[in-house]
Amino acid sequence: MQTLTMRDALNQAMAEEMERDERVLLMGEEVAEYDGAYKISQGLLKRFGPKRVIDTPISESGFAGLAIGAATFGLRPIVEFMTWSFSLVAYDQIINNAGQIRYMSGGQFSVPIVFRGTAGGGLRVGATHSHTPENWYANVPALTVISPAFPDDAKGLLKSAIRSNNPVCFMENETLYGIKGEVPDSDTDLLTPIGKGRIRREGADITIVANSASTHRALEAAEKLAANGVNAEVIDLRTIKPYDFDMIAESVTKTHRLVIVEENKPFCGWGAQVAYDIQRKIFDELDAPIARVTGIDVPQPYNGHLERAVLPNDERIIAAVQDVLR
Amino acid sequence: MSTAETKRAEIKKVTSSASLILPPEGRLRLYRQMLLIRRFEEKAAQAFTQTKIKGFCHLYIGEEAVAVGSISVLQPQDAVITAYRDHGHAIASGMEIKPLMAELFGKATGCSKGKGGSMHFFSKEKNFFGGHGIVGGQTPLGAGLAFAQKYQGTNGVTLCYLGDGAVNQGAFHESLNIAALWKLPVIYIIENNQWSMGTSLARSSAGLPLVNRAHGYDMAGIVADGMDIDDVRAKTAEAVNLARTESQPTLMEIRTYRYRGHSMSDPGKYRTKEEIEKHLASDPIHLYKSRLLEQKITTDEALEKMDEEIKAEVQAAYDFAEESPEPEISSMYEDMLAPEDQIDEIPRGNYNHF
Numbered sequence: 001m002q003t004l005t006m007r008d009a010l011n012q013a014m015a016e017e018m019e020r021d022e023r024v025l026l027m028g029e030e031v032a033e034y035d036g037a038y039k040i041s042q043g044l045l046k047r048f049g050p051k052r053v054i055d056t057p058i059s060e061s062g063f064a065g066l067a068i069g070a071a072t073f074g075l076r077p078i079v080e081f082m083t084w085s086f087s088l089v090a091y092d093q094i095i096n097n098a099g100q101i102r103y104m105s106g107g108q109f110s111v112p113i114v115f116r117g118t119a120g121g122g123l124r125v126g127a128t129h130s131h132t133p134e135n136w137y138a139n140v141p142a143l144t145v146i147s148p149a150f151p152d153d154a155k156g157l158l159k160s161a162i163r164s165n166n167p168v169c170f171m172e173n174e175t176l177y178g179i180k181g182e183v184p185d186s187d188t189d190l191l192t193p194i195g196k197g198r199i200r201r202e203g204a205d206i207t208i209v210a211n212s213a214s215t216h217r218a219l220e221a222a223e224k225l226a227a228n229g230v231n232a233e234v235i236d237l238r239t240i241k242p243y244d245f246d247m248i249a250e251s252v253t254k255t256h257r258l259v260i261v262e263e264n265k266p267f268c269g270w271g272a273q274v275a276y277d278i279q280r281k282i283f284d285e286l287d288a289p290i291a292r293v294t295g296i297d298v299p300q301p302y303n304g305h306l307e308r309a310v311l312p313n314d315e316r317i318i319a320a321v322q323d324v325l326r
Numbered sequence: 327m328s329t330a331e332t333k334r335a336e337i338k339k340v341t342s343s344a345s346l347i348l349p350p351e352g353r354l355r356l357y358r359q360m361l362l363i364r365r366f367e368e369k370a371a372q373a374f375t376q377t378k379i380k381g382f383c384h385l386y387i388g389e390e391a392v393a394v395g396s397i398s399v400l401q402p403q404d405a406v407i408t409a410y411r412d413h414g415h416a417i418a419s420g421m422e423i424k425p426l427m428a429e430l431f432g433k434a435t436g437c438s439k440g441k442g443g444s445m446h447f448f449s450k451e452k453n454f455f456g457g458h459g460i461v462g463g464q465t466p467l468g469a470g471l472a473f474a475q476k477y478q479g480t481n482g483v484t485l486c487y488l489g490d491g492a493v494n495q496g497a498f499h500e501s502l503n504i505a506a507l508w509k510l511p512v513i514y515i516i517e518n519n520q521w522s523m524g525t526s527l528a529r530s531s532a533g534l535p536l537v538n539r540a541h542g543y544d545m546a547g548i549v550a551d552g553m554d555i556d557d558v559r560a561k562t563a564e565a566v567n568l569a570r571t572e573s574q575p576t577l578m579e580i581r582t583y584r585y586r587g588h589s590m591s592d593p594g595k596y597r598t599k600e601e602i603e604k605h606l607a608s609d610p611i612h613l614y615k616s617r618l619l620e621q622k623i624t625t626d627e628a629l630e631k632m633d634e635e636i637k638a639e640v641q642a643a644y645d646f647a648e649e650s651p652e653p654e655i656s657s658m659y660e661d662m663l664a665p666e667d668q669i670d671e672i673p674r675g676n677y678n679h680f
Contacts, residue, residue, distance in 0.1 A: 025477070051477070057507065062466050062500025069470020072455060073405065075477060092463050092497070105448035105456065106439035107661030142662050144672065163668035194672045242675040273677070280679060 002185055007177040009151035010040050010116075012186060013158035014078060018048050021076065024162055027054040027063055028080030028117075037082045038118060038177055064090035064115065068097045071113040071167075078162060081117035084171055085131040098167040099140040114161045116170035119147070120213055120263050121300050121311050123174055130300035130307075132263040134211070135270045137169045138241035144194060145240040147171040149215035151181035153238055156192025164194065173213045197244035199251070203233035206321055207251040209274060210261040211237040214312050218261045221317035230321065240270050248274065249282050256287040259320045261312050266294040291320040346399070346559050350623045356398055356555060357618060358632060360390040360611050363414045365633075365640045366423055367586075370413065370430055370444075373644065374590045379430045383444045386414035388585040391610035392517050393418040395558030396485055396580070399566055403480045405471045407455040407464050408487035410445035411517075411584075415487060419454040421447070427643040433650035440653045441661065462488060462495030465514065469501045472512035476573060483511040483569040485562075491522020493536055502577065506543040511569035513562070515578045517552065523588040524596040540577035552582030553608045556617075582610075 004012070018024045030037045032045040032055040045053040056063040060081065067077035081087045087094060098111050121130035138145045146161060146168060148154040154172070161168040184190050200215060201222050210218040215236040222232040233251050237243050252258050258278060260271035271292040278290060296310040348356070367385045374383050386393070393414040397406060408415045416426055421437060429436030430444055437447055438457075447457040455471060458464035468486025475482035492498055493516060505512050516536050520527050527534065540547030546568060550561035558580060565576035583605040587594040594602075618624050666672065 057500075057503060059500040059504060061497045062469070062504050065463070065466020065497060065501070066470035066473055066504060069407075069455070069467035070474040070477070071470070072467070073471050073474035075474050089496075092460055093466060096460050096463055097458075097467060101448075101456070102664060103662045104438060104442040104446040105450070105661075106437065106441055107664075108438075108448050108450040109455070110664035112664070160669050163666075164672070165664035165666055165668070166672075191669055193670060195674070242673060245675055277675075277677075 001182045003180055004151045004155075004183045005178055005180050006151045006154050006172070007038065007040055009155035009183050010158055010172065011042060011044070013155045013162070014041065015044060015047065016186065017159055017162040018044070018052060023074065023076045024078065025052040025054065025075065026078045026080065027056050027067060029056055029058055029082050031055060031080050036080075038174060040177075041080065060086050060090040061093055065093040065097060067113055068093055068101070068111055071111045072101060072109040076112045076162065078114045078116060081115060083129055084117050084119035084133050085129045087115065087117070087133070088131070094137070094143075094169070095140050099142045103142065110165050111167045112165045114158070114168045114170055116158070117172065118174040118177070119171040120173045120175070121295070121307060122213065124302055124304055124307060126302045127299035132295065134171060134240045135264045135268055138270055142167065143241070144168045145171065146194060146238065147173070147212040147240055148238055149176065149212050149236050151179065152183045152190070153192055153198065153236070155183055156190040157194060157238060160191045160194050163191070171212065175213050176216070192238075195239045195242045195244060197235050197237045197239075197247040199233060199247070200236045201232065201234040203231035203255070205231045205255060206257040206259060206325060207233045207235065207248065207255045208259045208261060208317070208321070209235045209237055209248055211240060212263070214261040214263055217312050217314055218317060221314040221321070224314060224318060225321060230325065232321065243270070243274065245277055248278065252278060252282060253285050256285055257324045258286070258290045259317065259324055260290065260292045261317055262292070263295045263311060265297050266292065267297065269294050288324045291324050293317050293320045346563055353618060353623055356394055357611070357614055357629070358636070359394045359418055360555070360614065361633060362423070362636050362639070363390045363394070363417050364611060365636050366417060366427070366643070367413060369640045369644055370427070371586070371590060373430065378648065379444070380432070381443055382410070383430065383590040384411040384588065385584070385586045385590070386411055388605065388609070389517060389519060389552065389582045390414055391555035391558055391614070392515070392552045392580050392582050395555040396515060396562040399559055399563045400485065401482070403453075403475070403482035405453045405455055405475070405482060405484040407468045407471060407484065408457065409461065409464055409489055409492065410457070410459050411489065412445065412447050412457040416447040416449065416454055416457070419449065419452045421449050421452055421454060423640065423643040424646040427647040428650050431647040431650070432652070433647055434653040434657065435646070435650040439657065439661065462492040462498045464488070465492070465495070465498045465501040468512050468514065469505045469510055472505070472510040472575070473508070475511060481570060483513065483566055485513050485515060487515045487517055489522060490516055490518040490520065490527055490536060491525070491530060493531060493539060502539065502543045502545065505575040506545045509573045510575055511573045513565045513569055513576045513578060515562075515580055518579050518581050519584045521584070521588070521597070523592070535579060537577060537579040546574060546576040548576060548578045550578060550580045552580040553610045553613060555610060555614050
């Protein structure tokens with residue numbers, strides 16, 4: 001085992017895959033000479049050279065589309081968006097081209113590509129830079145959406161994403177880049193399965209499902225609840241689409257109560273899908289209606305006091321748990 | 327910020343490539359391909375009015391010399407990508423017309439298994455990368471194909487077509503910038519048919535002629551007469567040579583004209599009869615036919631016979647399409663995701679409850 005930050009875990013994942021496969025390359029704004037806006041690509045230019053670690057102009061539609069075209073013709077690009085908020089100007093490329101070329105061509109052309117970068121709020125960068133778009137991309141049938149919460153999962157899932165033959169949207173979270181965790185040593189080829197959740201805290205009284213930064217909020221809330229005698233099970237979903245229904249169902253069959261925590265806005269956030277599936281398929285297991293704690297349905301405010309209130313936080317999670325347990 | 331002193335870059339001069347003179351059978355092949363596209367499109371129009379083809383159907387009639395001429399100078403490792411008016415490029419790329427007509431009919435035997443339709447023809451075998459429905463959306467992909475060719479050292483080049491209506495999309499300008507910046511072997515070909523749907527060139531684009539857009543990116547810019555296949559071939563060959571030998575992109579403006587409406591749903595009331603007649607007088611197929619006859623490469627009788635053969639071939643494609651089965655409903659779920667071979671298959675949830 002090694003102790004790594006999320007940042008270094010992501011860096012290792014890319015380095016290992018680039019070492020293994022010549023077709024893998026990284027492009028994006030400031031990924032090469034600047035060593036990454038958030039230093040995720042630190043040292044990669046020096047190690048792999050400018051042919052494979054490529055600075056782009058600020059031109060998301062152009063370089064995202066370019067990478068998709070290259071993927072249809074034999075390469076396996078990793079595209080870094082400085083933040084997922086900037087992917088909005090490449091929306092047509094990601095949805096119409098990455099998401100649909102294979103289907104529209106009757107299966108002739110595959111698009112093995114990873115789009116990655118930071119998503120989510122909490123950094124006081126205002127409404128344009130704080131989007132949490134898991135649900136927007138999860139709505140596209142062919143797109144896989146991953147959002148890890150811990151360094152080991154970040155590394156293993158990114159490696160799996162790079163090896164997937166299908167387009168993957170990989171959403172990191174800047175507030176988590178510095179957190180540390182144990183990660184298997186590099187002689188282990190860590191390929192975390194896509195589509196599987198992970199129980200991060202066991203408990204018997206209520207199930208809390210979350211992802212990315214919200215997993216950490218859920219774990220904090222669970223500790224406070226434990227002090228009051230409520231034992232919550234916390235599932236880190238890790239992959240948003242396809243998500244691990246079976247793990248949630250098994251947990252809910254034990255606890256009979258479910259709270260979902262997500263940064264998505266309430267209307268059609270990913271938790272709405274989970275809640276629908278659970279009530280539809282295991283309605284009889286539920287002892288209370290499912291509750292969702294989401295980002296508040298307003299644009300992200302700049303003020304720190306306001307932003308904290310907009311994001312899921314432990315007070316709101318505890319309130320939801322108490323409501324479901326009542 | 328200083329615009330006053332900004333000088334417009336001279337369009338780079340490109341050197342003429344090797345001789346493009348084809349033997350008689352080569353010239354007849356070009357003629358045949360243009361005529362095949364024309365007859366295919368006429369049959370498609372007929373099938374559309376019979377409601378056998380639904381949705382959008384954008385015909386290439388009048389523009390045949392552009393696709394046939396430009397694609398004729400390519401080599402097998404080269405790539406082609408275009409927008410939604412794609413029937414001509416698909417045929418010029420060597421795709422068989424039976425699966426193309428079947429695709430228009432939405433049948434299981436279509437080139438895209440009935441999932442793409444008129445705007446989304448594809449052929450991996452022929453390096454034909456589509457068939458794209460969003461105006462300008464294919465232009466970054468074209469840069470990416472050229473990027474992959476350069477990265478893999480195939481010495482291939484990419485022809486990326488777009489209409490005159492696409493030149494004002496941001497994606498196109500982003501593509502030109504990156505193509506020039508990274509010296510990608512891509513040739514952007516504006517098929518200027520003078521109308522973006524019902525809006526004339528003069529009402530949609532500043533800074534005419536369109537080839538001037540090469541200036542801003544310090545790219546070679548070339549204009550060709552799209553009604554004259556020999557001119558299209560010669561000019562495209564220059565651009566291809568520049569891409570293949572120096573890995574430099576080129577912007578071409580090929581001036582052409584579509585005789586039909588924007589799509590089959592468009593009666594084309596925005597154009598005068600006189601305008602259309604003027605362009606009919608320079609029909610690319612008739613022009614080339616006269617040239618072949620003048621040069622005594624063929625005879626009227628031989629071309630008449632060729633036309634009959636083509637009509638029979640197109641009719642056979644129509645019959646094939648009509649007789650082909652509808653895709654199975656269950657095929658709806660197929661072809662969306664590639665099988666995995668480096669990781670375990672990802673368990674995909676079924677979100678379709680009813």
